[in-house]
Amino acid sequence: MWIKTYHMLATYKEELFKNLQTAIELEHSTIPPYLAAFFTINQDTNAFAWEVIRSVVMEEMLHMTLACNILNAVGGQPFIDNPKFIPEYPAELNFADRKFDVGIIKFSKPAIEAFLEIEKPSEQKLNVKGEDSKGFLHPINLDEKTIGEFYEAIKKQLIYLVEEYGEESVFDGNLTLQITPKEYYGSGGEIIVVNNLETALLAIDVIVDQGEGASGSIYDSDETYFGQDQEVAHYYRFNEIYVGQKYQEGDRPNENPTGEKVTINWKATVNMVDNPKASDFAIGSAARTKADEFNQLYSHFLRLLHLTFNGQSSLIVKAVGMMYQMKHLASELLNCPVADTKGSKVAGPPFEYIPLDQRKQFDWLVTELASELEPQ
Amino acid sequence: MKTPPLEPIEVFEKLSIILTGFSKADIIGTGMLQTYFDTIHTELEEGLFFELLFEVQKITVTNPEQPSTDELQNISELVSHSKYETAISQIIQLWYLGEWVFSPTSDQNYIISSQSYLEGLIWKSIAAHPMGGKQPGFGTWGFAPLTFSSDSTNKLT
Numbered sequence: 001m002w003i004k005t006y007h008m009l010a011t012y013k014e015e016l017f018k019n020l021q022t023a024i025e026l027e028h029s030t031i032p033p034y035l036a037a038f039f040t041i042n043q044d045t046n047a048f049a050w051e052v053i054r055s056v057v058m059e060e061m062l063h064m065t066l067a068c069n070i071l072n073a074v075g076g077q078p079f080i081d082n083p084k085f086i087p088e089y090p091a092e093l094n095f096a097d098r099k100f101d102v103g104i105i106k107f108s109k110p111a112i113e114a115f116l117e118i119e120k121p122s123e124q125k126l127n128v129k130g131e132d133s134k135g136f137l138h139p140i141n142l143d144e145k146t147i148g149e150f151y152e153a154i155k156k157q158l159i160y161l162v163e164e165y166g167e168e169s170v171f172d173g174n175l176t177l178q179i180t181p182k183e184y185y186g187s188g189g190e191i192i193v194v195n196n197l198e199t200a201l202l203a204i205d206v207i208v209d210q211g212e213g214a215s216g217s218i219y220d221s222d223e224t225y226f227g228q229d230q231e232v233a234h235y236y237r238f239n240e241i242y243v244g245q246k247y248q249e250g251d252r253p254n255e256n257p258t259g260e261k262v263t264i265n266w267k268a269t270v271n272m273v274d275n276p277k278a279s280d281f282a283i284g285s286a287a288r289t290k291a292d293e294f295n296q297l298y299s300h301f302l303r304l305l306h307l308t309f310n311g312q313s314s315l316i317v318k319a320v321g322m323m324y325q326m327k328h329l330a331s332e333l334l335n336c337p338v339a340d341t342k343g344s345k346v347a348g349p350p351f352e353y354i355p356l357d358q359r360k361q362f363d364w365l366v367t368e369l370a371s372e373l374e375p376q
Numbered sequence: 377m378k379t380p381p382l383e384p385i386e387v388f389e390k391l392s393i394i395l396t397g398f399s400k401a402d403i404i405g406t407g408m409l410q411t412y413f414d415t416i417h418t419e420l421e422e423g424l425f426f427e428l429l430f431e432v433q434k435i436t437v438t439n440p441e442q443p444s445t446d447e448l449q450n451i452s453e454l455v456s457h458s459k460y461e462t463a464i465s466q467i468i469q470l471w472y473l474g475e476w477v478f479s480p481t482s483d484q485n486y487i488i489s490s491q492s493y494l495e496g497l498i499w500k501s502i503a504a505h506p507m508g509g510k511q512p513g514f515g516t517w518g519f520a521p522l523t524f525s526s527d528s529t530n531k532l533t
Binding site: 322334337 | 399400401402403404405406407510511512513514515516519
């Protein structure tokens with residue numbers, strides 16, 4: 001009997017691990033597109049949009065970290081340095097009722113439309129539609145209609161398992177794997193150490209509320225949970241950019257904002273090619289050299305994140321350093337003209353995976369992490 | 377096969393790669409090529425810049441990132457010519473400092489723009505970041521500089 005029960009829990013857990021790994025990949029997959037929009041506008045000419053996208057992308061990084069904490073708490077293992085971890089952009093997002101593409105494209109109305117599709121709350125009726133998917137490698141498949149419903153399903157799974165098998169059997173992960181507020185800083189919301197059902201559910205609420213708003217509201221719950229300023233959730237922040245107007249107290253989820261107008265300069269953008277790929281650029285061109293360099297850096301970075309979430313949490317400081325390097329490299333790429341476009345367009349960050357055995361030497365990584373970098 | 381003559385801006389790119397020792401990708405990546413071209417054109421005495429570019433164009437350099445000994449010899453002769461010496465030194469300082477330097481002690485020297493300050497090649501040369509810009513991330517100053525050799529053929533084994 002005991003063996004049977006234990007076996008059942010293991011089977012359920014496999015399913016739970018799979019869903020949480022999908023959650024990590026989903027959170028990560030939004031970051032390159034958000035960053036592309038962010039990199040292609042200027043803080044001076046598009047101050048409002050710049051600040052909105054910056055704040056959202058920082059929170060997506062928090063969400064990814066929270067998802068890793070939950071997976072580690074239930075005894076799973078996040079896999080980050082893996083070719084399937086990165087979708088091929090434009091990434092295909094498959095929800096139960098719709099699928100659409102999210103690309104690495106410059107700041108534009110179509111970009112924001114795709115972002116609205118991603119963050120769409122349950123019951124949201126504002127009619128903004130992203131482009132239909134054309135179908136690419138490594139789509140992200142969800143059985144639910146929204147990210148909120150996807151996480152709701154994970155919550156139900158957790159609650160069921162705790163009721164059936166007890167909290168200690170479900171949350172049997174190694175506590176030292178948790179990323180704590182000591183390692184994580186500088187973002188909306190806060191990192192939550194997950195060690196039981198209560199903290200797991202809280203972490204999920206933070207993810208969902210920051211994305212689509214606490215249920216029936218345009219606001220996230222950072223004020224309630226963390227005593228931070230009241231803040232409009234991602235979907236609604238993107239909608240503020242889309243319609244060029246802020247929400248104000250009393251505005252409702254299914255209506256457009258009625259607050260202060262904001263200036264959005266859709267034309268003041270860097271003219272980046274859509275979904276840049278290193279192989280699209282001529283060998284020897286500045287665009288190709290920098291794109292290859294970016295992909296190398298990004299892939300090393302994923303390795304470092306993988307190690308961070310698998311026991312070496314102090315490495316996150318170095319991972320953050322690499323994020324800044326990626327930002328500076330991206331800005332160099334945006335200075336590199338693309339020959340096919342007769343110089344009218346520039347390159348951009350491709351976010352492509354380089355297999356471990358094709359990664360080039362990266363000085364301090366090699367000296368300090370040589371053993372961990374061996375293929376496993 | 378005769379290759380078409382280079383545009384002045386392309387000759388300037390070639391000259392910049394040779395003078396700074398940085399790769400084409402790094403030079404283009406600064407986003408400063410056109411700005412510096414215009415600056416030099418404005419600051420140097422009438423006609424001198426184009427004369428220099430004309431002379432540079434005449435020197436064959438197959439790969440500006442790795443000039444051969446002979447190519448380097450020809451370039452050296454040109455850039456040490458008394459007519460161009462000062463201008464060459466100003467161009468190098470422009471790339472490294474983002475600053476137009478009339479003379480080391482002149483109070484007329486000026487930084488071209490906030491971007492030129494950030495893009496000064498000196499920061500890459502010393503594996504540091506410009507003060508007040510391109511921040512490297514909290515606490516990263518405790519680690520060895522993050523240098524990435526794009527031309528390195530070394531692979532992890």
